Amino acid sequence: MVALEYSLSGKNGLTYRIETREIKEHDPALIKTVVDIDLMTWSEQTFSRYTAALMLRQGRTFVLLADNVPIGTCQCIRSWERPSEAVLFSISIRPGWRGRGLGTRFMEDVFDGLRRGGIRTVVLSVTAHNAQGIRKYEELFGFSVVGVLPDEYAKKEDEVLLRKVLQPDLIPVQALPDRS
């Protein structure tokens, strides 16, 4: 899937072709990429080779590419209780590429990909004390707070659950009374 292509001029004058790809067929070569970007980002590892592979095959992994080289990944799963809902579990961009607007574009591409796949809503969670992060998801991406997940990761921290509507449910049109 090519959701978006645009050029980015770096300070060195180079121009890169930026593209988002939705991985629909398992690609073992991407396992290392997912694990490496995760390790560059978090002190505590999110993905092992096994969970990265699981997300590539059974979930939905989106990859952000610059001149065909992966610079970001995003992992989503489909909700068990609400099959038309996706859970956006993780999104990260390689440190050197951050702060240039790519995260925002990548996120919008992911929403487009999910929407095209028939997903109607997307949820994600943010640590409750991260008020700035919560506000960002509300203001920048149109999420709304829908609940609290107490001590979600057994770290004595609550998570705030946010939901965004990607495409509203179709409301059945009621038959109008016959006035003839």
Ligand SMILES: CC(C)(COP(=O)(O)OP(=O)(O)OC[C@H]1O[C@@H](n2cnc3c(N)ncnc32)[C@H](O)[C@@H]1OP(=O)(O)O)[C@@H](O)C(=O)NCCC(=O)NCCS
């Ligand atoms: C979050 C992240 C993907 C944003 O990418 P980016 O390319 O830096 O984003 P942009 O240049 O479009 O940033 C615009 C602003 O929106 C925020 N933003 C953009 N996309 C975001 C996203 N998907 N999630 C959270 N915030 C985001 C940025 O933090 C930035 O905020 P600031 O102006 O207060 O610094 C990137 O910074 C990253 O990988 N951070 C580490 C991992 C992380 O925090 N992931 C989100 C939680 S799982």
